[in-house]
Amino acid sequence: MWPHCSKGIGMNAPISHLRLSHLQRLEAESIHIMREVAASFSKPVMLYSVGKDSSVLLHLAMKAFYPAKPPFPFLHVDTTWKFREMIEFRDRMAREKGFDLLVHINEDGVREGIGPFSHGSNVHTHVMKTVALRQALDKYGFDAAFGGARRDEEKSRAKERIFSFRTKTHGWDPKDQRPEMWKTYNTRVAPGESIRVFPLSNWTELDIWQYILQEEIPIVPLYYAAKRPVVERDGMLIMKDDDRMELQPGEALQERMVRFRTLGCYPLTGAIESSADTLEAIVAEMLTARTSERQGRAIDRDEAGSMEKKKREGYF
Amino acid sequence: MLDANLNPATEAAVEGIRDYLAAQENKTLLRFLTCGSVDDGKSTLIGRLLYDTKLIFEDQLAALEKDSKKHGTTGEDIDLALLVDGLEAEREQGITIDVAYRFFSTPKRKFIVADTPGHEQYTRNMATGASTADLAVVLVDARQGVLLQTRRHSIIASLLGIRNIVLAVNKIDLVGFSKERFGEIVEEYRAFAKDLGFASVMPIPMSARFGDNVSRPSENMSWYDGPTLIGHLETVDIERGLSAKPFRFPVQYVNRPNLDFRGFAGTVASGSVAVGDQVVVAKSGKPSRVKRIVTYDGDLSRAAEGEAVTLVLEDEIEVSRGNMLVTPDARPHVADQLAATLVWFDEQAMMPGRPYVLRTETDEVSATVSALKHRTNINNFAHEAAKHLEMNEVGECNLSLQAPIAFDSFADNRTTGSFILIDRITNRTVGAGMILHPLRRAANIHWQALDVTKQSRAEQKHQKPAVLWFTGLSGSGKSTIANLLEKKLHADGRHTYILDGDNVRHGLNRDLGFTEEDRVENIRRVAEVAKLMADAGLIVLVSFISPFRAERRMARELMEEGEFVEVFVDTPFEECAKRDPKGLYARALKGEIKNFTGVDSPYEEPERADIHLKTAGRAPEDLADELEAWLKDKGIC
Ligand SMILES: Nc1nc2c(ncn2[C@@H]2O[C@H](COP(=O)(O)OP(=O)(O)O)[C@@H](O)[C@H]2O)c(=O)[nH]1
Numbered sequence: 001m002w003p004h005c006s007k008g009i010g011m012n013a014p015i016s017h018l019r020l021s022h023l024q025r026l027e028a029e030s031i032h033i034m035r036e037v038a039a040s041f042s043k044p045v046m047l048y049s050v051g052k053d054s055s056v057l058l059h060l061a062m063k064a065f066y067p068a069k070p071p072f073p074f075l076h077v078d079t080t081w082k083f084r085e086m087i088e089f090r091d092r093m094a095r096e097k098g099f100d101l102l103v104h105i106n107e108d109g110v111r112e113g114i115g116p117f118s119h120g121s122n123v124h125t126h127v128m129k130t131v132a133l134r135q136a137l138d139k140y141g142f143d144a145a146f147g148g149a150r151r152d153e154e155k156s157r158a159k160e161r162i163f164s165f166r167t168k169t170h171g172w173d174p175k176d177q178r179p180e181m182w183k184t185y186n187t188r189v190a191p192g193e194s195i196r197v198f199p200l201s202n203w204t205e206l207d208i209w210q211y212i213l214q215e216e217i218p219i220v221p222l223y224y225a226a227k228r229p230v231v232e233r234d235g236m237l238i239m240k241d242d243d244r245m246e247l248q249p250g251e252a253l254q255e256r257m258v259r260f261r262t263l264g265c266y267p268l269t270g271a272i273e274s275s276a277d278t279l280e281a282i283v284a285e286m287l288t289a290r291t292s293e294r295q296g297r298a299i300d301r302d303e304a305g306s307m308e309k310k311k312r313e314g315y316f
Numbered sequence: 317m318l319d320a321n322l323n324p325a326t327e328a329a330v331e332g333i334r335d336y337l338a339a340q341e342n343k344t345l346l347r348f349l350t351c352g353s354v355d356d357g358k359s360t361l362i363g364r365l366l367y368d369t370k371l372i373f374e375d376q377l378a379a380l381e382k383d384s385k386k387h388g389t390t391g392e393d394i395d396l397a398l399l400v401d402g403l404e405a406e407r408e409q410g411i412t413i414d415v416a417y418r419f420f421s422t423p424k425r426k427f428i429v430a431d432t433p434g435h436e437q438y439t440r441n442m443a444t445g446a447s448t449a450d451l452a453v454v455l456v457d458a459r460q461g462v463l464l465q466t467r468r469h470s471i472i473a474s475l476l477g478i479r480n481i482v483l484a485v486n487k488i489d490l491v492g493f494s495k496e497r498f499g500e501i502v503e504e505y506r507a508f509a510k511d512l513g514f515a516s517v518m519p520i521p522m523s524a525r526f527g528d529n530v531s532r533p534s535e536n537m538s539w540y541d542g543p544t545l546i547g548h549l550e551t552v553d554i555e556r557g558l559s560a561k562p563f564r565f566p567v568q569y570v571n572r573p574n575l576d577f578r579g580f581a582g583t584v585a586s587g588s589v590a591v592g593d594q595v596v597v598a599k600s601g602k603p604s605r606v607k608r609i610v611t612y613d614g615d616l617s618r619a620a621e622g623e624a625v626t627l628v629l630e631d632e633i634e635v636s637r638g639n640m641l642v643t644p645d646a647r648p649h650v651a652d653q654l655a656a657t658l659v660w661f662d663e664q665a666m667m668p669g670r671p672y673v674l675r676t677e678t679d680e681v682s683a684t685v686s687a688l689k690h691r692t693n694i695n696n697f698a699h700e701a702a703k704h705l706e707m708n709e710v711g712e713c714n715l716s717l718q719a720p721i722a723f724d725s726f727a728d729n730r731t732t733g734s735f736i737l738i739d740r741i742t743n744r745t746v747g748a749g750m751i752l753h754p755l756r757r758a759a760n761i762h763w764q765a766l767d768v769t770k771q772s773r774a775e776q777k778h779q780k781p782a783v784l785w786f787t788g789l790s791g792s793g794k795s796t797i798a799n800l801l802e803k804k805l806h807a808d809g810r811h812t813y814i815l816d817g818d819n820v821r822h823g824l825n826r827d828l829g830f831t832e833e834d835r836v837e838n839i840r841r842v843a844e845v846a847k848l849m850a851d852a853g854l855i856v857l858v859s860f861i862s863p864f865r866a867e868r869r870m871a872r873e874l875m876e877e878g879e880f881v882e883v884f885v886d887t888p889f890e891e892c893a894k895r896d897p898k899g900l901y902a903r904a905l906k907g908e909i910k911n912f913t914g915v916d917s918p919y920e921e922p923e924r925a926d927i928h929l930k931t932a933g934r935a936p937e938d939l940a941d942e943l944e945a946w947l948k949d950k951g952i953c
Contacts (some may be wrong), residue, residue, distance in 0.1 A: 019342045022426055031624035032364045032583045033567070039637050039678075064581075066626070068573035068610035151417045157415040177414060178745040179440040179661050183449040183583075184677050184736050188743040189763045202428060210337050235503040280333040287336075 014313035023211055030199035033162060034146070037197050038071050041144040044197075045196035047133075048074040048101070050086040051263045052219050053148030053200055054207055055093075059217045060199065061146075062097060072080065073100040075136055075145075079128035080105060081116055083241050089220045106132035109220060116267040117245065124265070134170050137194065142186075145312070152204045162201045166193040182298045209286060213279045218311040223260040223282065225274040236270030261286075317419035332515055338413060343421065346554055349430040349445040350621045351473070352455030357486045361455065361524035362418055362431050362827075368531040370545070415441040424550040431459040432469075436903075440661035440708070446473050447734075450554040451480040454505075458521075462504045468708075470505075474752060475657055475710065475893035477730045480552055481509070483519040484545065489526055495537045511697055518548055522776035553652045562646035563587030563595070564724070564732050566678040567639050571626055579610055579626035582633055582678070585731040587643065588620035589627070597633060598640040598648055603631040637681030640722040640732070648724045648732060651754035652717040652824035657684075657692075657726075659710050662739065666705040669772050670748065673738040674717060677731060677790045682718040682778055682809070690715060696728070705747075712757060718778070718809060726750035740778075759829040774852035777811045780952045782877050782944075786859045787868060787922060788885030789914050790900060791892035791930050791941070794859040797885060800940035802857055809953050813849055815842055816859040832909050843871035852881055855953065863919040881952075883943065884925035888932065889914050 020028070020108040037044050048054050048062060062069040094101035106114075116124040137145060148223055151158045157251050163185045178186050189195060192206055200208070212219060230237045233253050238245070245267060247253065256272035259282070276282045341437050350358045418429040420899045444453065452473040456466055473481070491497045502519040509517060520529055521540055528534035531546040543551075552882040559794030566587040580704040589595065589606055596603045608628040609616040619625045627641060635641065642648055660666045666685060674683035689703035691711040704710045726733030774781050784801075786794040795816055805812050820842055821828075828834040839862055850857045862868050872880040892914065894902040902913035911917045922928075927946055929939050 020620075022343060022345050023341060025345060025622060028622055028624040035343060035569040035581050035624070036678075063612035064624070065580075067577060067610065068571055069395065088717060106778070107859045152419045158418065159414040174414065179736075181736050181745070181747070181748045182677070182731065182734055183448075184675055184734065186736060186738055186743070186745045188738055190743060202417070202419075206340070212339065213334075213337065283337065284333045305573060 001180065004098060004232065017072070023207060023214065025209070026203055026207055029183075029202060030057075030060045031064040033185075033199040034061055034070075035187055036187065037146065038247065040161050043197070044072040044144040044146070045102075045137075045140065045142040046070070046072055046074045046146040047148070048076050048090070049148065049263075050082070050090045050123070050220060051090050051148070052077065052208060052212060052223060053150065055145060056203075057148050057213060057218050058093065058097065058099070060097075063149065070099055073102050075102045075104060075130060075140075075142075077136060078103050078105050078112060079124070079132070080128050081244075081267060082126070082271075083220075083222055083263060083266045084150045084241075085221055085222050086263060089218075093218070097101045102136070104132060104136035104139070106135060111281060115244070116265055121268050125268075128265075131246070141191055142194060144196045144197055146199060146263070148200050149198050149199050150203050150205070150208070160198065160201070162198055163187065164196045164198065166194045166196055172196075205286065209279070209283045213283065219262060221265060225257050225277045225281075227255045228258050228271065229253050230256050230258055232270055237273070238269075239266055239271055241266040242294070252274050320453070336511040340421075340426075341542040343426050345426045345637070346451065346549060346552070347428045347430070348451040348453060348549065349415075349442070349449040349473075350453045350455060351442050351445070351461070351469040352484075353463045356457045357524045358431060359457050361453075361470070361484065361522075361530070362429055364524045364527060364530050365427075366418065366420055366548070368527065369422055380497070388907075389396075398505075415445040415662065422550055427549065440659075441658050442469055443472055443476060445659070446476040446478055448476060449473075449476075450551070451482065451552060452478050453482040453484050455484045456460070456484050456501055456505070457490045458485050458494075458497055458501065460712070461501050463509060464695060466505075468509060470509055470512060470695065471692070471694045471710070472659065472881065474509075474514065475659065477726065478752070479513070479515040480554060481514050481517045483517055483546060484524075484543065485519060485521045488521045488526050488528065488537070491533070493521070494526075495539045503891075507602060509573070512741075516552070520545055520548065524833070540557060561586035561621075561729060563593075563641075563643040564648065564729065565589065565595075565627065565641040566676070566732065567635055567637055567641065567677050570636060577628070578607075578630045578632070580640075580641065581624075581626045583624045584619055584621050585677070586621050586729055589617055589643075590618040591615075592642050595627075595629070596644045597635050597646065597649055598642050599720060599904045600634065600639075602631075602633045603644060604631040604633050606630075610636045610658045616622065626655070638676075638721070640735050640953060642722070643805070648722045649754040650720050650722050651688075652720040653714065653755035654717070654723070655689075655712065655714050655755055656748050656749040657710065657752060658713050658737070658749050659703060660705040660747045661706055662744055663707050664746070666711075666737075666747060666909045667705070668704070668713075668774065670780050670845075670852045671740055671775055673740055673801050674715070674721075674735050674749075675736045675738060676721060676723065679721050681721055683715050684776055685713045686713040712752070713749075715749070716776075723751050723754075725753055755775045770851050770853065773851075775853075779810050779855060780854070781853050781855065781925040782856060782879055782881055782947070782948075782952045783850050783856045783871075783881055784881045785846075785862070785868065785871060786857065786883045786885055787862045787925075788910075789887060789889060789892045789919055790861055791895045791897055792887035794861075794885045794938060796936045797883075797929070797939050798857040798859045800936055801943050804901050804940060804944050805953060808953065810855055811853065812855045812857060814859060815846060815849075817861075820845075825881050832911075835911075836864075839864075839867040839871065843874050847869070847874045851874060861913050861919070862916065863913045865922070867919045868922065881927065881947075882922055882925045883927045883929065884922045886921075886928060891932070932943040 046057060065071060106128055108133060114124055114127045149157050159174060161180045165178055166172060229240050231240060231247060231253055251289060256273060257275055259274045260269060260271050263269060274285060276285045350361060352358060372429055407527060416431045418431060420427050430449055432442040432445040437532045454466060454470055456462060466580060477688060485498050485501050498521045520542060522529040522545060524530060528536055530545045531544055533544055558817065564587060565582050566585055567580045567582050569581040571581050591606050591609060593606050595606060606627055607630045609619050610626040610628060667686045668688050671682055671684050674681050688701035688702055691705060691709055693700050694710060724732045733751045734746050735749045739746050787796050788794050798814055802812050802814055823839055827840050828838050842858060842860060846858050848858045868882060896902055900909060903909050904915040913919050931939060
């Protein structure tokens, strides 16, 4: 049925933008970007974070190279604190779609016992995510890495290029970005340098959900509302996903109907109370939401410029 | 969201969501950019658009209130500009540095806004925003009127193919909502913009800060009866007409998962194609037919502008990335010389004669600007003489490419008529070009007067001149190896020439025999010719027995330091005599040829050859590879 028989599109619409629907345009743009990378880099990788944006990326990659499989591996940087359901989902996807899955864990961090409870979100994220990612990129020598970031997510993202240059030390210089003209991407890097590529740059959160709905893309069940054991902590609802989370005095574990708008390390990801247990209901809820998506992430709340700082250091 | 009057997710809402999404799907997309001088209120305007279309979430609003107190410029009010000035450096300096993309929608359309900076040094970012936009909102501060940046940005918008302009006369509240002032500015702008080829210029008086005429009609300007900004953006016709243009399919990626499938992946740049249609390969002119249009969701019968598909052809013809599949009826230009308008981005000025990498959507080739015809004064659009283009300058140039590319003129096709230039060393994107037309070679040989030096000649060829001097016995393999090496270098795009006994003895040195004197003279002439060729920027391969050390030293001394490479092709006499490809050894040994090297004339082996090739037991290909690797290593090619 998709993309040609969708009803009512482009009948007497003026041509250009109107002939293809908004989602068809976005899809084509993302596929174009992925093919550019496959054609011009020697060692690309797709960063697979298991969230809904990664699910969309994976789906687009399957489309871009059909009938071939995506000609690059998928890398998951596992902080060891991800929701268990994410890991199950990741392994199932790799099996079903037949892509090449690489998992990287910062073993130094594991040895030092770094974790969000003991070290706080900043140290944990830096060591287990940012440093781990750099380790993995260096280890395999990837010269291009796809990420699922969108420009509508956060202010410093809004200024990032689709092909975003990184120095040998993985640094991002927001003040010296390559001009990006048309769909003509500068894919040239010197040895050791790399490019982060964001095929979903121009998608909004609504587009993502709409596309998941339309294409019936599988996502981690945590996005759907269900009864889950949660604790109220620092104004967030944290799900107790395993025994590493200890209750503090005055805290009580409650079964509540919750779901997640974004997925990350379970101790750092706030759930929202919701009864939305279908995609339609999730979209309906989103349309009436009163807080922006990233609010559920502890790392963004420190201060306004925090995401930009993390990115300069090499966070995705 | 900001407004409290949205209903919670009711059952009905959930049920209706598919309908709602279908309606969303049918919305059209308008990409526009905002530009103008710094402080004209761009960020405030975009903040206002997001605010008025209710895209500001509560947490963002709370953060905004906090930020307004810290960085704001609006006193007690919320500073809407802080919503969009994302980078810390920008907040600290209170300016917008880089283009930011914003998303909002109204019941009629979806919008992607490129918020582009006003500071002169960031003009390149404005060009970035303009390259993907259909319309430009040019802001003017009602108190200041049309400024240098207003003109500059309008010209860049025009050069980048934007045909629809909104002239937003902002801060009208600060001039008492004056009709006269508005009229003056509109008149001034129209006078300036009349030659910029805009299809429409829509002037709107507004106050971004207070919201007048942004989404709600102003109560303070009864004299104005035109649309609000949103009203205009929702209805303006942004026909690009790319689907009605001839079929163009730049090949991005050859998809070859197995021997049974060979597909060409790409995005249709213009026009459309159906199964069974005839197409030609732009660069070779080879025809074929479309056998299948493959997508993950099943084969299509037709694909049109904007669709990312994979084409399978009827015939096994040569097509690789960078080439284009096109309609046979209206083909693109294929040329290695072209005229284009350049916008320069880099701090290092554009110099004619310097090599750059030219990148079209999928093709990449080495290029030099052979002539800068004029610089465009962006205040008045006048043509001025110039020797180079500084950052943010615009000019018209002739370019000379190392290989032909397929293209259209930018006026005909924004996608296949544009390119970027990349610095070969730093890989920075240094400029962007809009193609005017192809040039016949003859039309482009009138190079701009510049000092043509050995270096500039070599740079144009993207190589270091060198003289590779192959010495060794007759039949040692000098010519075989030199020929193989030349093939490799040539395939690699190097400019080369071989001098050997055959092509020199019959012409230039026809008067010389084989006496010792003549042999010295022979070598002297060859060395001088090699020197001239090196001066012309070539890589010269000299294949001469040259048995005497003194002559080889003489040749070396003629060349520049490091330019002369002595290659000793070391094959034992017995082996050469056995191979005897021309039967010369047999005759010399019988005494029929006098002064034959190795027989009755000595061969002085090099004492310190730059490369010593012991050929025994090795294939010539192997030896040529070794030589090539050595040259690469030394940075010669
Ligand atoms: N009175 C008034 N002030 C405005 C208006 N639009 C913007 N400003 C103010 O002009 C200043 C510069 O605005 P800003 O949006 O940062 O300009 P930009 O540099 O073009 O992004 C800020 O102090 C704004 O509050 C307007 O319509 N009326």
